[in-house]
Every structure is written in C-alpha cells, then in structure tokens.
Amino acid sequence: MAEAPVSANDLPAALASIVGARHVVTDPAALAPRLIDWRKRYHGAARCLVEPGTADEFARVVAACAAARVPMVPQGGHTGLVGGSTPLPDGASVILSTRRLNRIRELDARNNTMTVEAGCILADxxxxxxxxxxxxPLSLAAEGTCQIGGNLATNAGGLNVLRYGTARExxxxxxxxxxxxRLWNGLRRLRKDNTGYDLKQLFIGAEGTLGVITAAVLRLHPRPRETAAAFxxxxxxxxxxxxxxxxxAATAESCVSFELLPRFGLDLALRHVADTRDPLAERHPWYVLVEVAGGTGDGGLRTALEDALGEAHETGAVLDAALAENAGQRAAFWHLREAIVEAQRxxxxxxxHDIAVPVSAVPAFLERAIPAVEAMIPxxxxxxxxHLGDGNLHFNLxxxxxxxxxxxxxxWERVNAAVHDIVADFDGSISAEHGIGRMKVGENARFKPAVEIEMMCAIKHSLDPHNLMNPGKVIEP
Ligand SMILES: Cc1cc2nc3c(=O)[nH]c(=O)nc-3n(C[C@H](O)[C@H](O)[C@H](O)COP(=O)(O)OP(=O)(O)OC[C@H]3O[C@@H](n4cnc5c(N)ncnc54)[C@H](O)[C@@H]3O)c2cc1C
Known part of the structure; x- marks a missing residue:
C-alpha cells in the first residue's frame, strides 16, 4: 500500500498510526539496549524502534520509511556478533523489530514443514x-534469544551443520x-521448484541489506531415535x-557434531566456569566432542561410535575417551564445550576470528596460523x-x-589481517558463520573477487537504489 510521504521528523508519528503508539519506542532508556551490540563493540543511535505486528504492517512501515528516505535496520534477537543489527551512530535510522511477528502459522507434519514468522525464538x-x-535441527548457544529471521538473515551455522547444513538449507x-x-510472498512448501531464480536465497545471509524477512517455510526432519556422544x-x-x-565411515550420515577443543581452552573452562569437570583422568593436548544421532533406538549407533573410538585408540589416533552414559553426561560434555566461550572473558x-578452511586443510592452517600470531604478539x-567437522574454527587469541x-x-585489525591472509592461502572464508555486519566490510572487500563485489552491488542497487536497508553493513555500494 502506498504511504503518503512524510518528513523524517514526522516519521515516528506516521509509524504510530500504522502499528499503534505503544509499538513505536522513542524513550532513550528503552531504546538503549537495542543500540549496543552483544559484544558491546558497536554503539549506535536511532530515531525510534518500531514493532509491527503483521507482515502487512511491516510492509506499510517500510514503505513509510522509504518514502521519507529514512534508513532502516532490521533487528531480531540482537545476538549477532558482527554489529549487523546495531544502527549507525548518525541516528538517522529506524530500527525494525520483528519481536511481535512470533506466530507459527502452520506445522504440516506430513509435509515435514512449518511456516513460521520471523520473530519466533529459535528454541521455541x-x-x-x-x-x-x-x-x-538448527541449534546454537543463543537459541533462547535469537530469532529465526535473524538466523536466516545471517545464515547461521551452529552445532548440527555437519549433518543438516546451515540455516540456508x-x-x-x-x-x-x-x-x-512491497511484500513478496514466496512461502512455497515444495521440495522441487525449478521455475527460475531462487530468490529466497538472496535474502538468506544478506544480513538485512536487501529486505526484511517476515516469514519462512522451514524443513522438518525425522526425530532421531538415538543419540550418543563421546569426549x-x-x-x-x-x-x-x-x-x-x-x-x-562407521555411522554413515549420523555424525551431527564434531567439535575441537584445545587443552588451554579446557583449562580456562575448568578454572572459571561453574559445574565443569574434566571427563578424562589425564591431561591431553587436544580433545574432540563427537555426537551421533539417528538410528532406530536399538543402541546400534552407540555401539558403532564405541567401536570407532576403540579402533582409533588402537592406531594411536585416540589417547583416551569417555562415552556419555546418559543425557546428563552428554549435557556435561556440551556444557564444557560452551564454557570455553565464557571462560575466555x-x-x-x-x-x-570466525574462519573456515577445507576440513582437510585445518591441521596445515593451524600449523601456520599459530606460530604467525605467536610471532606477532609474544x-x-x-x-x-x-566446528572441526565443518572446517570452521573460532580462532580466538x-x-x-x-x-x-x-x-x-x-x-585486533593487524592480527585479523595476518590471519585472514593465511585463511585466503587455504581458499578459506574470513566469516564462516557470523556474517560480515559492520565488523568485516573492509576485510570482505579485500578478499572477494572484484566481479563478485560488482554482482553484489548490482543486486543491492536494483533492490535498494537509495541504500536505505541496513546501510553500512556487508557492502559499501
Ligand atoms: C552466545 C552466542 C552464540 C552464538 N553461536 C552462534 C553459532 O554457533 N553459530 C552462528 O552462526 N551464530 C552464532 N551466534 C551469532 C548468530 O548470528 C546469532 O545468534 C543469530 O543467528 C542472529 O539472530 P538474531 O535474531 O539475534 O539476529 P540479530 O542479531 O537481531 O540480527 C543479525 C543480522 O540479521 C539482520 N536481521 C535480523 N532479523 C532480520 C529479518 N527478519 N530480516 C532481515 N534481516 C534481519 C540484522 O539486521 C543483522 O544484520 C551466536 C551468538 C551468541 C550471542
């Protein structure tokens, strides 16, 4: 619906007439947490935050902002790690919150799909x-707060990519x-649809620079009947x-997670985070947390994992291992893995760094990157x-x-540049799962082929000629 243009200053009132005054937030105290990113690296300012309750309201809000030539910043759970959902400091933007778009419109178990609105919390x-x-299967540590719209906009990865792929898939x-x-309804529930460009993929991983995702049809999978985990x-x-x-080889498609942990990370977790315990008696240089899921529930998967560990032990590839005996032990392994993040603080x-290289190149990457950073900062x-199984490491220092x-x-930037240069030598990615946001715009431009940047700019320009949708993020058109 065409909105009568209003001046930027009159915009909050015009938005209130669309969504109701209580869904336009201008109070500085209420706005403050929405202006700082999760890691507190980026501080921004905004005219207001608006919370439409339906996709139609969203479309009218965006049309009003566009008519007033006011930039917009889509914001979901605000857990992103690269500053993508934080407005720029100039205070020109309106934050578009998806918080109220939180309905599951349909769950079709027979079709193995659910149609959900962008503001649904991932854990829900x-x-x-x-x-x-x-x-x-999408699962990540922020799942109690992040929203599916944000997950799709960042093409989030997480713990089960190995078996099920990233958010995109x-x-x-x-x-x-x-x-x-304009509102685009591409809510097709089909597994086969070869009718031209796959436009949905444009918005997935675009970090809100090409439009606002308001709903999605998500694939569902059979629930695994058996899960086994080993440390x-x-x-x-x-x-x-x-x-x-x-x-x-032993568990076919059933390996869902294969996570790497260094001893120093484990030491930090054991020292600083409550309820952590070393599952093994001796100290070792590296660890992996393996999880397999699927099966028929007859215990066969656990036996296969146990046999694989036993055989690897005989060849010296495994020094020691603990198999989770119950759900509590499995949770304890994962708690240790997640504790590494908190412990570093x-x-x-x-x-x-959030890098990826081909899985086979991870050892060679580490052999170069670790001495390189040690030489830079003694x-x-x-x-x-x-996520070793995905070739994606959080190479944190x-x-x-x-x-x-x-x-x-x-x-930070000098070290990032050196590490990213090594990543590039292995044909890797400087942002495996967190996206580009504000943080990596320059680094992204440094590594992408010129023709790729040109294609991205052409797409951006054709959909957003006035650069109103999340400006300053991903690319500088
Ligand atoms: C503790 C923790 C653990 C994490 N673990 C992982 C992990 O394992 N794997 C991983 O990939 N990421 C991880 N993340 C980061 C991850 O990107 C986010 O958690 C999540 O995917 C973002 O969702 P959100 O709703 O919080 O999005 P936000 O932070 O609100 O937004 C992220 C970006 O998407 C845009 N956006 C948000 N909603 C929409 C929408 N509806 N339409 C268009 N654009 C939109 C924003 O403008 C912004 O650019 C982690 C973050 C935290 C804090």
Missing amino acids: LQRAAADADRLF QVLGLEAVLPDG AAVPDVDAALRLFARVQ HAGASIK GVRPVPFG TQPAEADPEAFLAE
Missing part, C-alpha cells in the same frame, strides 16, 4: 517440531518486505581428522576451537597473561 521452534515428533520458502515496502582426547588435530573419518581480552595464548587488555586489543 525446536520445541514445536519436537512436539510434532519432528526435528528442527532449512528453508523451502520465504516471505520478505522489499526496501520499497575423546587426541594427540593432534591431524589425529582428530583421522578419528572424524573413522566415525563417519575471565582470562582477559580476546582477539577473535605470549599470546591461542584458543582455536569449534587470549591476551598474554600480564598484558594490558587495551594495548592487546589495539592489535
């Missing part, structure tokens, strides 16, 4: 699928509001990959951990023990 969708005896159809306010010590990362191949400042303590945190963080 997992529960809805489970209630229908299905699995929605969970989507059959999409509904989105274009930067001029295994390995002598080095190469051995971890030998174990990975063995587990995959207690050990001082961290310089972070005493730095690397904590490379994460904890400051030297007695260093000044500010002086260490001042090295």
Whole structure:
C-alpha cells in the first residue's frame, strides 16, 4: 500500500498510526539496549524502534520509511556478533523489530514443514517440531534469544551443520518486505521448484541489506531415535581428522557434531566456569566432542561410535575417551564445550576470528596460523576451537597473561589481517558463520573477487537504489 510521504521528523508519528503508539519506542532508556551490540563493540543511535505486528504492517512501515528516505535496520534477537543489527551512530535510522511477528502459522507434519514468522525464538521452534515428533535441527548457544529471521538473515551455522547444513538449507520458502515496502510472498512448501531464480536465497545471509524477512517455510526432519556422544582426547588435530573419518565411515550420515577443543581452552573452562569437570583422568593436548544421532533406538549407533573410538585408540589416533552414559553426561560434555566461550572473558581480552578452511586443510592452517600470531604478539595464548567437522574454527587469541587488555586489543585489525591472509592461502572464508555486519566490510572487500563485489552491488542497487536497508553493513555500494 502506498504511504503518503512524510518528513523524517514526522516519521515516528506516521509509524504510530500504522502499528499503534505503544509499538513505536522513542524513550532513550528503552531504546538503549537495542543500540549496543552483544559484544558491546558497536554503539549506535536511532530515531525510534518500531514493532509491527503483521507482515502487512511491516510492509506499510517500510514503505513509510522509504518514502521519507529514512534508513532502516532490521533487528531480531540482537545476538549477532558482527554489529549487523546495531544502527549507525548518525541516528538517522529506524530500527525494525520483528519481536511481535512470533506466530507459527502452520506445522504440516506430513509435509515435514512449518511456516513460521520471523520473530519466533529459535528454541521455541525446536520445541514445536519436537512436539510434532519432528526435528528442527538448527541449534546454537543463543537459541533462547535469537530469532529465526535473524538466523536466516545471517545464515547461521551452529552445532548440527555437519549433518543438516546451515540455516540456508532449512528453508523451502520465504516471505520478505522489499526496501520499497512491497511484500513478496514466496512461502512455497515444495521440495522441487525449478521455475527460475531462487530468490529466497538472496535474502538468506544478506544480513538485512536487501529486505526484511517476515516469514519462512522451514524443513522438518525425522526425530532421531538415538543419540550418543563421546569426549575423546587426541594427540593432534591431524589425529582428530583421522578419528572424524573413522566415525563417519562407521555411522554413515549420523555424525551431527564434531567439535575441537584445545587443552588451554579446557583449562580456562575448568578454572572459571561453574559445574565443569574434566571427563578424562589425564591431561591431553587436544580433545574432540563427537555426537551421533539417528538410528532406530536399538543402541546400534552407540555401539558403532564405541567401536570407532576403540579402533582409533588402537592406531594411536585416540589417547583416551569417555562415552556419555546418559543425557546428563552428554549435557556435561556440551556444557564444557560452551564454557570455553565464557571462560575466555575471565582470562582477559580476546582477539577473535570466525574462519573456515577445507576440513582437510585445518591441521596445515593451524600449523601456520599459530606460530604467525605467536610471532606477532609474544605470549599470546591461542584458543582455536569449534566446528572441526565443518572446517570452521573460532580462532580466538587470549591476551598474554600480564598484558594490558587495551594495548592487546589495539592489535585486533593487524592480527585479523595476518590471519585472514593465511585463511585466503587455504581458499578459506574470513566469516564462516557470523556474517560480515559492520565488523568485516573492509576485510570482505579485500578478499572477494572484484566481479563478485560488482554482482553484489548490482543486486543491492536494483533492490535498494537509495541504500536505505541496513546501510553500512556487508557492502559499501
Ligand atoms: C552466545 C552466542 C552464540 C552464538 N553461536 C552462534 C553459532 O554457533 N553459530 C552462528 O552462526 N551464530 C552464532 N551466534 C551469532 C548468530 O548470528 C546469532 O545468534 C543469530 O543467528 C542472529 O539472530 P538474531 O535474531 O539475534 O539476529 P540479530 O542479531 O537481531 O540480527 C543479525 C543480522 O540479521 C539482520 N536481521 C535480523 N532479523 C532480520 C529479518 N527478519 N530480516 C532481515 N534481516 C534481519 C540484522 O539486521 C543483522 O544484520 C551466536 C551468538 C551468541 C550471542
């Protein structure tokens, strides 16, 4: 619907007439948490935050902002790690919140799909699928807060990518509001549809720069009847990959997670995070957390994992291992894995990377990257951990023990650049799952082929010629 243009100053009142005054937030105290990103690196300002309650309201709000030439910043759970949902400091933008778009419109168990609105909390969708005896596999530590719209906009990864793929692969159809306010209904529930460009993929991973996702049709999967998890010590990362191949061969498609943990990360977790316990008696240099899921519930999957670990032990690829005996032990393994993130905060400042290289290249990458950063900052303590089975590591660097945190963080960009250069040598990605946001716009442009940037700019310009949708993020058109 065409909105009568209003001036930027009159916009909050015009938006209130669409969504109701109580859904336009201008109070500075209420706005404040929406202006700072999760890691508190980016501070922004905004005219107001608006919370439409339906896709149609969303379309009218966007049309009104576009008519007033006011930039817009889509915001979901605001858990993104690269500053994508934080407005720029100029205060020109309106924040478009999806919080009230939180309905599951349909769950079709027979079709293995659910049609959900963008503001649904990820954990709520997992529960809805489970209630229908299905699995929605997207899972990440922020799942109690992040929203499916944000997950799709960042093409989130998380813990089950190995088996089920990233957020992108969970989507059959999409509904989105274009930067001029047109509402596109692409909510197809089909597994086969070869009728031209796959437009939904444009919005997935675009971080809100091409439009606002308002709803999606998500794929559901059969619920695994059996889950088994093991915490295994390995002598080095190469051995971890030998174990990975063995587990995959033994359990076919059932390996859902294969996570790497370094001893230093484990030490930090054990020291700083409550309710953590080393599952193994001895200290070892590296660990993997393996999870397999699927099967028929007859215990066969657990036996296959146990056999794979036993065989790997005989060849020296595994030094020791603990198999979870029950759900509590499995949760304890995962708690240890997640504790590494929190524990780093207690050990001082961290310089972070979210990189991917081909799985087979991970050992060689680490052999180059670790000495490189140690040479740049003597005493730095690397904590490379994460999704080894996807070739995606959080190559985080904890400051030297007695260093000044500010002086260490001042090295962030220099260290990032050096690590990313090594990543590029392995044909890797400088942002495996967190996106580009504000943080990596320059680095992204440094590594993408010129023709790729040109194609991205052409798409951006054709959908958003006035650069109103999440400006300053992903690309500078
Ligand atoms: C503790 C923690 C653990 C995490 N673990 C992982 C992990 O394992 N894997 C991983 O991939 N990520 C992880 N993340 C980061 C991840 O990107 C987010 O958690 C999540 O996917 C973003 O969802 P959100 O709703 O919070 O989006 P927001 O932070 O609100 O937004 C993220 C981006 O998407 C845009 N956006 C939001 N909603 C929409 C929409 N409806 N339409 C268009 N654009 C939109 C925003 O403008 C912004 O650019 C983690 C974050 C935290 C805090």
